[in-house]
Amino acid sequence: MDRFTWGVVAGIIAICLIALGNAVFLRAGEKAPDLTTPEGVALAYAIAIQNQDPDRAWDLLASPDAAGFSSPFGAPPALPPPVTAAPPPQPTPGATGTAAATPTILPTPARPGITQEQFRQSVYNNPKRPPGRRLRVTGVAAIVPDRARVDMEVIMTTDGARFPWFGFGGPGSGYTVTFELQRRGSTWLITSAPPVFNFL
Numbered sequence: 001m002d003r004f005t006w007g008v009v010a011g012i013i014a015i016c017l018i019a020l021g022n023a024v025f026l027r028a029g030e031k032a033p034d035l036t037t038p039e040g041v042a043l044a045y046a047i048a049i050q051n052q053d054p055d056r057a058w059d060l061l062a063s064p065d066a067a068g069f070s071s072p073f074g075a076p077p078a079l080p081p082p083v084t085a086a087p088p089p090q091p092t093p094g095a096t097g098t099a100a101a102t103p104t105i106l107p108t109p110a111r112p113g114i115t116q117e118q119f120r121q122s123v124y125n126n127p128k129r130p131p132g133r134r135l136r137v138t139g140v141a142a143i144v145p146d147r148a149r150v151d152m153e154v155i156m157t158t159d160g161a162r163f164p165w166f167g168f169g170g171p172g173s174g175y176t177v178t179f180e181l182q183r184r185g186s187t188w189l190i191t192s193a194p195p196v197f198n199f200l
Contacts, residue, residue: 032044033047035187035188036186036187036188037140037188038140038148038150038179038181038188039137039140039150040188041060041181041187041188041189041190042137042150042152042179042181042190043135043137043152044056044060045057045060045061045179045190045193046135046152046154046199047135048060049123049196049199049200050128050133050135050199050200052123052124052128052200054116054119054120054122054123054124055116055120057119057123057196058116058119058120060189060190061189061190061193062181062182062184062189062190062191063191064114064115064116064119065114066189066190066191066192066193067114067119067122067193068193068194068195068196068198122196123196123200126196126197126200127200128200129200132156132157133154133155133156133157133199133200134154134155134157135152135153135154135155135199136152136153136155137150137151137152137153138151138152138153138176139151143180146182146183147180147181147182147183147191148180148181148182148183148188149178149179149180149181150178150179150180150181151176151177151178152176152177152178152179153174153175153176154174154175154176154177154198154199155173155174156173156174175198177194177198178192178194179192179193179194180192
């Protein structure tokens with residue numbers, strides 16, 4: 001090969017080495033999410049879903065109802081509309097005819113929640129789509145004391161000539177998802193999470 005070709009090859013190798021070194025440096029400098037803050041718990045949940053670790057994510061939920069429902073199971077079955085039943089008419093003393101009945105609203109059954117095994121399968125059956133998705137907390141707001149809302153931007157990185165395999169994905173489109181959390185002792189638990197496919 002001539003000098004020009006050798007120069008091109010050397011330049012590509014140098015770029016790859018720099019990218020790899022920078023990616024390793026970034027990973028080494030990453031800190032575990034702080035579970036004493038609502039944004040830390042939301043981030044830990046999203047990372048667990050990305051890593052396909054549903055049991056870790058499940059432990060961050062306040063209840064099964066907080067899980068983000070997604071395929072293949074979808075949301076729990078819809079509740080039937082309330083049933084209205086009229087009691088037998090009661091005659092009014094001293095009046096003729098039949099008194100109007102007062103309708104009574106019968107209680108509706110509780111909606112079944114998702115099980116931990118269903119949650120596992122919803123994570124495992126949503127394979128990760130390359131090249132990846134980056135997470136960024138964009139806002140934290142207090143709803144009432146001991147309750148908070150966390151907004152998180154999910155950025156879909158693009159592949160191509162920017163060496164995403166070394167942590168250098170190109171700019172991509174993004175969207176915002178929202179968590180709701182409640183303080184429980186020294187930590188926070190999620191009371192409403194986005195569907196898991198948002199993070200895979």
